[in-house]
Amino acid sequence: MPGQGRRRRCEAADGTHRQLGRGRGALLEPAVLAALADSEAHGYDVRKSIEDMTSGLVSADSGGLYRLLRRLEDDGVVVSTWVEGGSGPQRREYALTAEGRELLAHWLDHLRERERVLSLLVAAVERVVAKD
Amino acid sequence: MPGQGRRRRCEAADGTHRQLGRGRGALLEPAVLAALADSEAHGYDVRKSIEDMTSGLVSADSGGLYRLLRRLEDDGVVVSTWVEGGSGPQRREYALTAEGRELLAHWLDHLRERERVLSLLVAAVERVVAKD
């Protein structure tokens, strides 16, 4: 498991896929991993990729995005290097590690399950809302 | 808006449907509202309804469930009465108010949007995971 004794955010305390609450409702982490799996990028590009991949429905908060990138790096899930030269503010290039690709596969399982739950919930809500 | 100056959990600070993070990732509240829109029920039954409507994928934590029911009552979204007689521990019956039905309609909008986002995210993750 990436990082020191920390379980994946898509897992419960006992290491299983379980409830879909705190941490398990996360969107930002899988979105970041997906953006970087495509190609290495700097932070601001990751933010734009996320906007693209969700057709503009999600606009990641840069505060949280950079914090997450730092944490993922601490956990060995991504690596980064400062880019030399170039104009404008200094930029940092991020890339997934092998562990990061592995983690993304786990997220896929989790996201599919949440998709199912959400579908079931939407259908249930539609049923009772239509009754009025 | 139900309750004193508190926006709905499916809305951002500016009253719009916006990001899908904290509070906006909620599943328990719409599930509870859907369960009670069907018929009034006591707490433990609501918990079972939620398990049924998500085909066993979600098992609501009773600690959080009862806390949420209390908060929804404080906000005028549900009402409750203790049931007289009956065997076993004392039970409390919950029912939606008109405001609760209204809130549920709002949740439907929000859940549909999250469903779209999740579908897009799953598709994006599938695309990059398949590239390996």
Place this chain on the structure above:
DNA sequence: ACATCTAGATGTGTTATACATATAGATGAT
């Protein structure tokens, strides 16, 4: 000169769970 975008960053607050633990009334198994 100012607004806006790019690029990265820290501080703080809120909320939805998760996890633990508790009391109490029943039923079922041994």
Place this chain on the structure above:
DNA sequence: ATCATCTATATGTATAACACATCTAGATGT
């Protein structure tokens, strides 16, 4: 009888994912 399990409600505490605010600094466009 005793214990496990279910029913029914509840409080305490911890964690994590954002939201929101604010900041520095280098560019571009008006």
